[in-house]
Amino acid sequence: MNIIFLDIDGVLNSSPYFKSMKDTDETYNEISDFHLKKLAEIYHTCNAEIVLSSTWRNLDNPSNKVCYQMYEYLLKSLAKYDIKIMSKTPTIHMNRPLEIITWVNNQIDKEDIKFVSLDDDFSVEDYAQYGIEDRLIHTKFFCNDISEGGLQQEHVDRAMKILMN
Incomplete structure (x- = not known):
């Protein structure tokens, strides 16, 4: 089974992306179509x-309408490309690795x-x-140009090489 552990901010967006979106009227624009x-x-x-x-996994709480709307926005954004979330990692001291x-060790x-x-934070x-350092595809949130931020082709190529070998 091939798994992509997905961070959102810094992977599906970046600081330059947000700067480019500052004048839009969209309610939600946190996720870049390019990424x-x-x-x-x-x-x-x-x-x-x-x-x-x-x-973002913590937004999946229907009792908190504002957070849940963001989570639904994520699901709809992924669905545009026929992508679904299979599972979520547990929360352990906000230590992603x-x-x-x-999560891996708990699988049968x-x-x-x-x-x-795919992670920009750790x-x-x-x-x-x-x-598991060889499994990290390190992206950037903070950078100068939109062509440097978030998931780029070099990251795609490296991820596919890891998953296909």
């Missing part, structure tokens, strides 16, 4: 599943899992603490 297409390329080419590792390895067929983590060193 969604890149995610879809990995997802469909590698027959992958999405496990949400972003703090630990949450990822815990964990030996059959190949995975990548470093290679953070992932190395759990022996």
